[in-house]
Amino acid sequence: MPELNLTSAPAHLRHGSSIGQPLTRRDGVLKVKGQATYAADNHPPGMLFAVMAVSGIAHGRVTSLDVAAAKRHPGVVDVMTPDHKPQLAIDPEIKTNPFVFRMEVLQSNEVRYANQPIAVVIAETLEAATEGAVLLAPRYEELPALVGVDAGASFVPPVVGVGNPTENHRGDVEAGLASADKQIDAIYETPPQYHNAMEPHAIVAHWDGDGVQIDMPTQGLMLSLARVAELFGIAHDKIHIRSPFLGGGFGSKGLMAGPPVLGLMAAKLVGRPVKLVLRREQMYGPVGHRAPTRQRLRIGADGEGRLTALDHHARTVSSTFDDFYEPAADASHTLYAAPAIRTSHDAVRVNTGTPLFMRAPGEATGSIALESAIDEMAWACGMDPLAFRLKNYAEVEPITGKPFSSKALRACYDQGAARFGWAKRLLQPRQMRDDSGLLVGWGMGTATFPALMFQAQARAVIRRDGAGVMEIGAHDMGQGAWTALAQIAADAVGLDIDRVEFKAGTSDLPDAGIAGGSAHTATAGAAIHSAGAAVIAKLADLATNDERSPLFGAGNAGVIARDGRLIRRDDESRSESYAEILARAGVAEVEARGTGAPNPAAMEEYAMHAHGAVFAEVKVDPELGQIRVTRMVGAFAAGRIVNPHLVKSQLFGGMIWGMSFALHEEAITDRRSGRIMNANLGEYHIPVNADVPPLDVITVEEHDPHVNALGIKGVGEIGITGSAGAVANAVWHATGVRVRRFPIRIEELL
Template sequence: MTYIGQPVKRVDGYDKVTGKAKYAAEFNVPDLLYGYVVSAGITKGTIRRIDTGAALSLSGVVQVFTHENRPHTAWFDMNYKDLDAPPGSPFRPLHDDQIKYSGQPVALVVANTFELARYAASLIEVTYDEETFETDLEAHLHETREPASGLASLLKPPPPKPRGNADEALAAAPVSIKARHVHGAQHHNPMEMFATTVDYGKEDKDGTPFLTIYDKTQGALNSQSYVKSVFNLPASHVRVISPYVGGGFGSGLRPQYQLFLAVMAAKALKRSVRVTLTRQQMFTFGHRPNTVQEVELGASADGTLTALKHSAKAATSQFEDYTEVVVNWSGMLYDVPDTTLAYELKPLDIYTPLDMRAPGGVTGDHAIETAMDALAYELGMDPVELRLKNYSEKNWTEDDKPYSSKELRACFQQGADRFGWSTRNPEPRSTKRGNVLVGWGMATGIWDANRLLARAEAVLTVNGKLRVSSATADIGTGTYTIMTQIAAETMGMPIDDVIFKLGDSDMPWAPFQGGSLTASTVGSAVKQVCEDLSKKLFKLASKPSSSPFYDARWDDVVFADGHMRLKSDLSVAMSLRDIVALNGGRAVSETSTSMPNPLKSGKYSKHVHSAAFVEVEVDEDLGTVTVTRAVTAVAGGTILNPRTARSQIIGGMVWGISHALQEDSKMDHRLGRFMNHNLAEYHVPVNADIHDLDVIFVEEHDDIVNPLGAKGLGEIGIVGMPAAVANAIFHATGKRIYDLPITIDRVLY
């Protein structure tokens, strides 16, 4: 049975469209209390006084927690780091009277109803001693420094050391360009707001409770690790469940403060507690950071790159050094003999930024790919031709390792053909459609194709059904579906007889879902455990002397159609249900670990590539920009499910358009606060903004990245789009706009 590569419909789709799927704030827990967070009204300073009297006087208000009465959490006070924490000291809610950023939680009201808790929160009066704060990155670019090192460097490597002399090469280059890019902050804003429901269970003989926690998270095990360490609880007493996530985009990689507050209140009150954040409070933790970049390119007259300089300066908090891989991508895409890449941080009075879809990649790619477009015009070359001229076969930022596979040339060719790029008039402002200018632009995309360790369990029940599980997540990417496909095909079973479970810390270990890791990492574990289970079934079937497989070897059999069969005579078969019956009426189970082989995969640089082509219409009078059509060609190895894969790329393309034209978290630096903290003023595309989007998956074989040959697709769809949109706007108008988002005012003035 072949399921891998087929457009199987989402196995979780029915539950989602019928409302059967439950999210963190929807689990019914008896005797539940509700918590509401009070947010700080200043950006920096000290709490002088918190008056909770009016709130506590209300009937039904159970408690108001502040820094003055927060229960002691010894391990938390020792600065525990979650699994995605950058170097530094993690933020600790209600830890003391210090205000470190605007919107910081300063109190938690717990009441019998959500409405009462919200009303009581409005009665709390907080008096502050304010201090001078700094939130403006551009005003402090002269004060940046290199980031602190730490474990995060393993997945977020710093820029490589310079090679050659880029300044001398630039001075000698016949053609050169220089550009400065400013990227504003952005917030994730998934539809499901952050919430935690803590079910306070029975207590053991020592009085330690068993907690079942329904959390909005991209990693149930990360939330479990955080809770057990912060509150000094045994792992056996903390179970985190998160079967469905209403969007994450990176915002759920780290435990957010509602998790701590809900567990704290539940333990203190010995009651079940739910804490849900408001949309405004979703702007008080984590965001894509403000970043300022400078790119300089030098080239010979034939378009060969001779010099590359790419620097980035980004904002972080005062208490953690959040970093992104921003400039390294330039070195991966273009093998230039004289290159200098640099990345620095400026700590500001803000919350620590947080990974947001294609963190650093979409930022850095925009800078280098708009610079390449500008260089193409300076040279009088086609932008695709310039990229092919400087096509790299190895990654010098990783010790000149060859790519495990790279079908980027095919992306350029197939994307250009589908788009009609060859008919393009290269002259800016050369094409009009009615009263609007029409422009075409393109850009390259690149992202990591990493794989980590993961475990999975497979259980074949006595009725012949297969249950496979791993403590991963599905934030809308189709994980439920592709894991079911992998298991069904590996076991040779009808897909309707296979169930995949995830999102439970009691399940086998898996990393959080992020970085386009899950298909490669967990998919390999699912394949491995099903192969191991098949071998166990073979041993059962070949053990009896009466079995037709008594003298068979493992290589002699094949699993298909719910049976184990002899390859030499497929009519000789036993159903999987009959094989399980040989186990004394008990299910047959297996748990396996899958991890990359560094001796094999470590010799290669592993990435997914894309080429994005975009058409825009620009109204010169109104300054409006419309992306009328776009094509993205992706080299992503084996495509496990074309339906869900296309959905991932389309979603990334939509966000790339949003990134280029609309999204911008506006901060008033006089207040140090994001002002458009709602979905009315934080602009994202609606259906009317999105038109003809097309996706091409080019054929790519890769037996290095993982046993499936699949590369993650979550990020690559967004990476090249902002640059392609910006380049198309230049082609339409003749005006090069380097800053994002490209809003009406930037088009007009």
């Protein structure tokens, strides 16, 4: 491993031994033993249960609720409705910042989508609250539901959060297409998908005077805290959120949604702690989803197989009351060196809960279309799909012309192809069979995801006993983030990982930013790294300025921190333990804070992305059309790998999401009613273990001095991006049938 690039640290820490170790999740034993306390496992004394009643129609209004019947039911304490609820301090429809989404918290009788909360029943038991919600027997005035990407007039949505412009271009696309020898003009469709975290959204809300205690899974503690503060008109320091464990988030727990706000309102209404947990079908509406898309790709190539133009338009949907859209066409900004690129989006308003970030938002939907179209063009040019991609390899980011901060994609192609045995692929489709007569297809896709940085802070302490403490309000959605961050913390303070107390997951700790955008390890890690460097610098000050210390006169830059000791660079035999330094100085502890943040100068100069190459084999029954994925190889370059074991797990997970995108997942909306017909894990298909083939992940070495101090690019989302296209392209190669509507179904192959 190379030395860390310590740009800001006055004391030069030598690269420690924790980063790079394949540790297992440090909280794994607690989880396996059932001792990990998730939000809904909390039962404060006097707690009541709240159950949402949700709309059975997608558009219209509620004309009556039988509140009296619900209240008569034994155990029911109160029923919260638009007419009977605590007042919020601000209108929940107001967007106070780009990361606020409009929510439904009983502000009116209007129904904007199916499964919208329309009342909350609060009772002594879950059973009574559930029965009370049934007894409400809502009646409606129903209007026709708007469904699908053709539901009405389209509009150009505003930018999502801090993302790219809705429309983007470089070069003359029409001229490029006109001059092309070969053209592809194809439409690809992707379905609505739902996050389906194993742990549903949940809250245990406990008002305590004018303050509130909240147990709630969240990917963004401080974003949630700020939203609670403004909605309830209370100071930040009156709110305490605990989110120690999440059973998955995938973007759906990134922003405060309506249901946990309803839990807070219910607790306020009855003056007792309240627990509100969503049922599975209630997660298909008020807590976000991935919007469907219809994407048109027009690609031109010259006689040599070189791209002349790439035009990617994505139509998607948003809700009738907010503007989030799936930025699918942005996937075409980065990968292929077309001299002319145009990306554009529009959206149609439908009766749906507002879509939201869902694992690899934009890139997942956009890349399955782009990688399919590239595969189609390779075939049109008579070229091997890998050779075609190499011919159009982007040496600089095509849409901006900026150099990449690092890009080991060529090595990903090489290593992935070698491991897979790609060289033996026959160019023509429907040529390969296995011994039992099944059609065999080999496909590939390129993976890409931006290397983002958000804002985070951390606090580091070295105690009198020589042990360390690292505090950061970081989130672990189950992927092992806390383990990776504790590894960074150990190296940052020069201690063994077991000598550092790692505190995370509550809102009273320094703000770690959002766990999203595949940026959490990089962002929180940078904060930890900088806090550690700062606390070691303070320790070094105490020693190097004290003539009784063997380190006297070495200067901050003249010592390194390792194994709980500061050591002279020029003479490693001269050292002193942290405990000795603090004891002689007569102080109980030293502490310091650090930040992780984007580097605007580096972002101005470089394009920053992780990359990968995924190769998939499928077998298709020629009579039945049944598709099985039989093996996948993914090679990914994502900068520094903090923990190879956890990184592989993330990439396995992403590859499974990718095959799921290609073959399984789809939320099916009834066009007449606007209701989702498979709002459950039985009928919303995701791959089970029997569907998942042997997966092989290669992490390709990549050093990036620009993305952040630790050179981390993030691995949370990239795995899905190349994998979906690889599986789709393998299905074409097996059958010769190009399916452009996902998920690919058996009937389309017959």
